């Protein structure tokens with residue numbers, strides 16, 4: 001028996017982590033390969049639960065032989081992959097042949113039967129979108145049951161009659177913890193099953209388990225845990241399953257600092273689920289809502305970048321404003337990664353809302369960038385000094401011949417425009433964020449596709465600029 005299951009697991013995580021997955025946009029065929037590998041020794045059972053609209057297999061993985069039944073599913077929204085990778089880590093934990101945590105494993109597999117559905121929406125995962133291939137939000141189809149994916153989940157619930165259900169998601173990463181400027185790492189909920197938000201015995205157990213989890217995970221997340229909104233939504237699975245006297249728990253992974261691929265939140269999911277299994281086996285889940293009620297709800301939407309006190313000049317007038325910018329991730333199917341497209345969301349007094357990144361631009365004046373007159377070929381853009389020379393001339397957009405480029409985005413600190421589209425757009429709401437910030441006509445910063453670049457330190461970006 002390890003001294004402290006959670007902290008020992010934290011230290012040993014790398015031993016179990018599925019090393020072939022390092023990002024969020026893995027495909028259904030990646031999943032098949034890993035599941036085949038993991039189940040090849042017969043230590044855990046695999047079956048096919050059914051097929052998606054486009055005919056992709058949806059798996060059911062069974063671990064343990066205990067009396068208490070636990071059902072878990074992930075990625076019913078195709079672009080919410082964090083828990084799927086955590087499930088793979090958990091499968092590795094159970095098939096691991098070293099002696100690590102053998103006592104805890106025995107306790108869990110003797111007392112629980114765990115059923116996992118990793119990637120319930122493989123068609124959505126393939127395109128990295130929320131919906132299934134008909135455009136149905138599976139988590140609003142629990143009542144109508146029109147999609148095969150929703151039917152499958154509904155049927156397995158009726159068949160195995162779980163005691164506990166874990167509904168695993170990723171939430172928008174811009175939610176704040178209550179009213180402050182911290183970004184939420186994990187959001188949890190024991191969903192209501194009626195308008196009155198009644199707490200029956202099964203919901204009380206879910207709340208009690210969450211209270212214990214929150215207590216343990218507050219320090220690990222630097223108190224970035226919230227409660228997810230608890231309004232009753234009869235079309236969603238959490239609320240529907242909770243109405244069948246199943247202790248139901250929603251887990252939403254948000255964001256952790258600069259970890260774009262959410263690998264730390266994947267680890268937290270791994271820890272949180274194994275700790276939950278162990279606590280279900282070893283602790284009495286008597287009424288305890290203290291910690292659950294103590295954490296705030298998800299608060300406000302934050303912006304990706306807020307520039308404070310920027311001076312905008314129009315004719316003879318000048319205006320001191322804050323500028324809020326968001327960056328949207330766009331799926332790049334060729335190598336299953338993403339690039340960003342920025343957007344100016346708000347201009348004016350934004351003192352009541354925070355940015356995930358903020359800069360005080362007091363004393364800086366906004367000025368619009370320029371576009372090159374001539375096309376520049378790919379080789380000329382290959383090094384930073386060429387880019388620096390263009391930026392010095394206040395050029396933020398370069399015309400290129402798109403046919404020379406194999407990819408749709410670049411790591412250059414420069415926007416590339418193809419031959420067809422030379423409309424760069426003014427600095428205004430809903431346009432992309434590209435402009436220059438000057439102090440007494442000396443360039444201090446460039447804002448390139450929503451990223452702030454120090455004029456004294458031009459570097460390549462990660463998936464930043466794009467060919468539009």
Ligand SMILES: [Zn+2]
Nearest residue numbers: 077080169170
């Ligand atoms: Zn979701």
